[in-house]
Amino acid sequence: MLEWVSLTWLQAVVLAVVQGLTEFLPVSSSGHLRIVSQLLFNTDAGASFTAVTQIGTELAVVIYFFGDIVRLIGTWFRGMVNAEIRRTQDYRLAWYVIVGSIPIGILGFFFQDLIRGALRSLWITATTLIVFGLLLGLAERYGPQLRKQAELRLSDGVLMGLAQSLALVPGVSRSGGTITAGLTLGLDRPTAVRFSFLLAIPAVFAAGLLELGHVFNPEGPGVQPSPPQMLVATILAGAVGYACIAWLLRYVEKHSVYLFVWWRVIVGVAVYALLTFGVLQA
Numbered sequence: 634m635l636e637w638v639s640l641t642w643l644q645a646v647v648l649a650v651v652q653g654l655t656e657f658l659p660v661s662s663s664g665h666l667r668i669v670s671q672l673l674f675n676t677d678a679g680a681s682f683t684a685v686t687q688i689g690t691e692l693a694v695v696i697y698f699f700g701d702i703v704r705l706i707g708t709w710f711r712g713m714v715n716a717e718i719r720r721t722q723d724y725r726l727a728w729y730v731i732v733g734s735i736p737i738g739i740l741g742f743f744f745q746d747l748i749r750g751a752l753r754s755l756w757i758t759a760t761t762l763i764v765f766g767l768l769l770g771l772a773e774r775y776g777p778q779l780r781k782q783a784e785l786r787l788s789d790g791v792l793m794g795l796a797q798s799l800a801l802v803p804g805v806s807r808s809g810g811t812i813t814a815g816l817t818l819g820l821d822r823p824t825a826v827r828f829s830f831l832l833a834i835p836a837v838f839a840a841g842l843l844e845l846g847h848v849f850n851p852e853g854p855g856v857q858p859s860p861p862q863m864l865v866a867t868i869l870a871g872a873v874g875y876a877c878i879a880w881l882l883r884y885v886e887k888h889s890v891y892l893f894v895w896w897r898v899i900v901g902v903a904v905y906a907l908l909t910f911g912v913l914q915a
Contacts (some may be wrong), residue, residue, distance in 0.1 A: 653873025733794030761804030766897030
């Protein structure tokens with residue numbers, strides 16, 4: 634079993650960049666952190682380091698979508714006392730985000746020990762990378778992709794929220810799961826990606842805050858960062874993540890998601906091979 638070890642500044646920087654690059658792409662940031670940390674540094678980045686650096690990437694979402702978030706929150710509160718506002722799409726969208734965040738919150742709370750332990754096996758990560766990558770490809774191929782944001786429904790929020798909860802398993806991908814569900818439900822790519830980002834904000838902030846108490850408590854496998862390392866890693870992950878958000882939203886307007894499908898399958902097969910030949914340890 635991997636031990637809890639001190640984090641070096643090189644590890645902090647490399648893992649933060651990996652977190653920022655992969656958090657919003659449908660390739661699984663937790664899976665890539667697990668693979669890169671084991672391959673380059675012979676250790677596990679740890680569920681706590683992963684969750685807390687995700688706060689940085691979610692701050693990037695808040696900054697990028699600040700206008701939308703303020704509008705949705707304001708509309709939600711005004712809708713509590715105004716029946717006319719309750720009939721607007723923004724009010725319904727705010728509720729979709731709230732309802733869609735419930736599944737991952739419940740499952741994350743009750744299964745946190747499993748998430749921090751057995752589910753971090755690289756055999757599981759490789760398998761989920763491939764399986765959920767193929768599911769993403771099927772959704773891209775057969776999803777109608779006809780509905781835009783104005784046509785979002787409560788059922789979309791519920792089902793995409795359930796898909797998001799699968800990302801508790803490294804390799805599934807939060808954005809990958811929600812985008813797959815969105816495309817399957819008939820949303821077009823930009824709508825599925827945009828709603829995926831909004832849906833992630835409550836869940837990721839809650840997970841990061843919950844894990845803060847574990848980051849500097851040496852229990853279980855993973856790296857032990859110092860407070861300055863954790864701060865720098867979180868800021869760096871956020872800066873890289875912001876750039877990825879802007880790029881991905883432009884990319885999906887004109888391109889399919891097959892690039893990410895192929896990447897997931899290739900990485901998953903490569904991890905299988907490295908595990909088989911003993912280069913990586915599960």
